[in-house]
Amino acid sequence: xxxxxxxxxxxxxxxxxxxxxxxxxxxxxxxxxxxxxxxxxxxxxxxxxxxxxxxxxxxxxxxxxxxxxxxxxxxxxxxxxxxxxxxxxxxxxxxxxxxxxxxxxxxxxxxxxxxxxxxxxxxxxxxxxxxxxxxxxxxxxxxxxxxxxxxxxxxxx
Numbered sequence: 001x002x003x004x005x006x007x008x009x010x011x012x013x014x015x016x017x018x019x020x021x022x023x024x025x026x027x028x029x030x031x032x033x034x035x036x037x038x039x040x041x042x043x044x045x046x047x048x049x050x051x052x053x054x055x056x057x058x059x060x061x062x063x064x065x066x067x068x069x070x071x072x073x074x075x076x077x078x079x080x081x082x083x084x085x086x087x088x089x090x091x092x093x094x095x096x097x098x099x100x101x102x103x104x105x106x107x108x109x110x111x112x113x114x115x116x117x118x119x120x121x122x123x124x125x126x127x128x129x130x131x132x133x134x135x136x137x138x139x140x141x142x143x144x145x146x147x148x149x150x151x152x153x154x155x156x157x
Contacts, residue, residue, distance in 0.1 A: 001015065001016065001041070001042065001043040001044075001101055002014065002015045002041075002042055002101070003015075003038050003039075003040060003041045003042070003057070003059055003101045004038070004039045004040040005035050005037060005038050005039065005059045006035070006037040006039060006053075007020075007022045007025075007035055007096075008022050008023040008024075008025060009023070010022065010023070011039065014059060014098045014101070015098065015101075016098055016099070016100065016101060017097065017098065017099075018097070018098045019064070019095060019096070019097055020061075020095070020096050020097075020098065021069075021093045021094070021095055022093065022094055022096060023091070023092070023093065023094070024066065024092040024093060024094050025063065025094045025096070027063050028063070029063055029064065029065055029066065030062070030063065031062070031063050032060065032061070032062050032063075032099070033060075033061055033062075033063065033096070034058045034059065034060045034061070035058065035059045035061070036053070036057070036058050037053045038050065038053060038054045038057035038058065038059055038101075039052065039053055039054070040054075041054060041057060041101065057102065058100075058102050059098060059100070059101050059102075060098070060099045060100040060101075060102070061096040061097060061098050061099055062096065062097050062099055063094060063095075063096055064095040064096060064097055065094075065095050066092070066093070066094050066095075067093055067094075067095065068090040068091065068092055068093065069090055069091040069092075069093050070090070071088050071089070071090050072088065072089045072090070072091075073086065073087075073088050074086070074087045074088070074089065075087075123152045123155060123156070124148075124152060128147075128148050128151065131148065131151040131152065131155065132144075132146075132151065134155055135151055135154060135155060138155070140154050140155075
């Protein structure tokens with residue numbers, strides 16, 4: 001089983017008992033933390049995709065240690081001008097170990113939204129003349145000056 005989770009603004013593919021280096025997180029070594037922005041979970045053929053995140057899914061982790069990454073040297077030079085600048089940087093990192101991946105799908109919540117969208121898609125596929133006839137039969141006034149979007153909104157209410 002694996003999951004794609006967003007940690008400190010970056011996305012990681014994680015599995016149980018995996019070590020991951022992420023940007024520095026608040027907390028002490030040995031603290032347990034959980035991430036609720038799980039974008040995807042997969043267990044064999046069962047794949048759940050969030051929109052954008054899966055409701056109720058969490059990834060539990062434990063902070064192992066805080067450290068600094070390797071040095072990155074930034075050297076700038078403009079030839080024949082005597083311009084040279086050398087800078088270095090070491091990123092502050094946190095090593096975490098993934099302890100658990102718990103997921104629950106949000107497939108039931110997605111079904112009613114699709115039903116509501118089907119109704120609006122059904123109306124949007126009709127012509128303006130057909131929509132005006134439907135509005136006239138419902139007794140809606142002022143339909144002669146309405147545009148297609150206004151007619152759809154009036155018919156849905």
